[in-house]
Amino acid sequence: PVLQFADALLVKTTLEAKVEEILGPKTEEDLDPKKKKKQNQKASAPIKATPSKSLKVEEKTDEVDTLSSSVVYPPPEANTQKTPELLEAHLQATGGRVITRFPPEPNGYLHIGHAKSMNLNFGYAARMDGLCYLRFDDTNPAAEKQEYIDNIIENVEWMGFKPYKITYSSDYFDKLYELACELIRNGDGYVCSCPSELMRKLREEGTECEHRSRSADENLQLFEGMRDGKYREGEMCMRMKGDMKANNTTMRDLVAYRILHMPHPHVGDKWCIYPSYDFTHCIVDSLENITHSLCTLEFRVRRESYEWLLHRLHMYCPPQREFSRLVLTHVMLSKRKLKALVESGLVDGWDDPRLPTLRAYRRRGYTPDAIRDMCNRLSVTGAENTVISHDLLDYTLRLHLDAIAPRKFIVIDPLKITITNFPEDRFEKIAVLDFPTHKDGPTHEIVFSKIVYIERSDFREVDDKNYYGLAPNKEVRLKYGYHITCTKVIKDDAGNIVELEAEYDPENSRKPKGTLHWVADTAPGVKPATAEVRLYDTLFLSDKPWELKENWLENVNPDSKHVVENAFIDPSLRTAKSEEKFQFERLGYFCVDWTSTDEKLIFNRTVSLKSTYKP
Numbered sequence: 001p002v003l004q005f006a007d008a009l010l011v012k013t014t015l016e017a018k019v020e021e022i023l024g025p026k027t028e029e030d031l032d033p034k035k036k037k038k039q040n041q042k043a044s045a046p047i048k049a050t051p052s053k054s055l056k057v058e059e060k061t062d063e064v065d066t067l068s069s070s071v072v073y074p075p076p077e078a079n080t081q082k083t084p085e086l087l088e089a090h091l092q093a094t095g096g097r098v099i100t101r102f103p104p105e106p107n108g109y110l111h112i113g114h115a116k117s118m119n120l121n122f123g124y125a126a127r128m129d130g131l132c133y134l135r136f137d138d139t140n141p142a143a144e145k146q147e148y149i150d151n152i153i154e155n156v157e158w159m160g161f162k163p164y165k166i167t168y169s170s171d172y173f174d175k176l177y178e179l180a181c182e183l184i185r186n187g188d189g190y191v192c193s194c195p196s197e198l199m200r201k202l203r204e205e206g207t208e209c210e211h212r213s214r215s216a217d218e219n220l221q222l223f224e225g226m227r228d229g230k231y232r233e234g235e236m237c238m239r240m241k242g243d244m245k246a247n248n249t250t251m252r253d254l255v256a257y258r259i260l261h262m263p264h265p266h267v268g269d270k271w272c273i274y275p276s277y278d279f280t281h282c283i284v285d286s287l288e289n290i291t292h293s294l295c296t297l298e299f300r301v302r303r304e305s306y307e308w309l310l311h312r313l314h315m316y317c318p319p320q321r322e323f324s325r326l327v328l329t330h331v332m333l334s335k336r337k338l339k340a341l342v343e344s345g346l347v348d349g350w351d352d353p354r355l356p357t358l359r360a361y362r363r364r365g366y367t368p369d370a371i372r373d374m375c376n377r378l379s380v381t382g383a384e385n386t387v388i389s390h391d392l393l394d395y396t397l398r399l400h401l402d403a404i405a406p407r408k409f410i411v412i413d414p415l416k417i418t419i420t421n422f423p424e425d426r427f428e429k430i431a432v433l434d435f436p437t438h439k440d441g442p443t444h445e446i447v448f449s450k451i452v453y454i455e456r457s458d459f460r461e462v463d464d465k466n467y468y469g470l471a472p473n474k475e476v477r478l479k480y481g482y483h484i485t486c487t488k489v490i491k492d493d494a495g496n497i498v499e500l501e502a503e504y505d506p507e508n509s510r511k512p513k514g515t516l517h518w519v520a521d522t523a524p525g526v527k528p529a530t531a532e533v534r535l536y537d538t539l540f541l542s543d544k545p546w547e548l549k550e551n552w553l554e555n556v557n558p559d560s561k562h563v564v565e566n567a568f569i570d571p572s573l574r575t576a577k578s579e580e581k582f583q584f585e586r587l588g589y590f591c592v593d594w595t596s597t598d599e600k601l602i603f604n605r606t607v608s609l610k611s612t613y614k615p
Contacts, residue, residue: 222236
């Protein structure tokens, strides 16, 4: 009996949300009408989509679709609305096409956590032959900058996605203001003069504000005064008249508009009042005819207010569907804390390769293919957020770099070896495959000479059976070159090893068990070219830095960056360009830094060569 007069749509969407929370999104089988049981009652004729007259669809470009086929949502015609007319008008506008949006707020740089949402929204639209907007939720000019807008556009493109359109919530400010006035006229909105602390207290108590009973005419007059700049910041705000007794506190008269006397990065100084996220987001979703409002789990609690507002305004209501956020070990994704790291000087800007911003990952050498591959391996369900090992991203990265990164030699900590029986005037050029498994593939040239250099860590004075490096009177293979045997160890007065002497085997007649990488002098008295090498480790010592409280900055890893000057490099690396990626044999994958020049090459280590991790 209690449900007799309940909102049928609200009951239905609540039940659907609970089922989806437990079971996840519907599968292809669930949505296949051939596999559904026949209903006892004859179903009403479905509303059919017709070609759109209002939505101008440009020619499809090559969009990336890497999304798992297991991600399936109901089609647009299944989006239950308050009235059949709303759904019919929506389908006529869209032609029944899937329309999604990636809606970042431009208050910081995109980070790895955004990649999952980006991959889902763009990927699902691409797979369904639909469209995806890039929409900036730019309702807070106090935190937003053109710098952030530019970064977001750049990184969406870098990730391989092409938006159908780039829009801004601020594009709709005139319409949003009109709808706010309509909400007031309908008795569903009011202007509140409570100080922020009192408002917070009353909302926590579930107590109505004294201004809630103002007449529509008085509220409209006050709201117009807010728009005209008659009041100070914080003196007044407009609120939505929800339910102050609701268990869901997002229904307790949320703020719709607040006063901010500052220009906006996109629309300038036209406005001194700005709509809130809770007022704006759902309305713009409706205005852009979004068919699948895909968002992370923290917005589940806001679904009720999302639907309430659109129903009160008699607008098309996109179905909101939540999925778990991407949470990686050793990674801090709080924009506030990332900003603190940048402003404190603990990192070298938003693109510091130790940060989790997409720009930083790009600079370090990660690829969009690897990031999308990682996202595609993650479940897209309404289950609670789970922590994913960063090793998964490094795993997909190695898979991709193994296929695209040519092999080169570099010696980071050189130890000189003089090959006493090798002619001084001989500089032997050796053609080496960029990819050893591609026998007919491209090659580069290295030089073998009397003076070679190996890693200092590849020599020991005391040998043992499990050691594969060089030792006195021991033979090793210099890869692509000759076998050498150490004949002498030369030390300085302090007892430090400064040089080795060795003899080479011109026939490579034996089979030593150790193989080393190396670099050699390229001409008489000419040492190898040099480069700066930057070796990175995790920025935080804790694998769950987001759990740290006040002293979280003390957990920053003091050894997260190690710079090596004057590493010796393969001659073919002299012409390496920004963002080029290489596998430095036995050392890992590296990328040319953006600040690298012809006079000073700089390489960032992207990831080590091997890992015991398996997904």
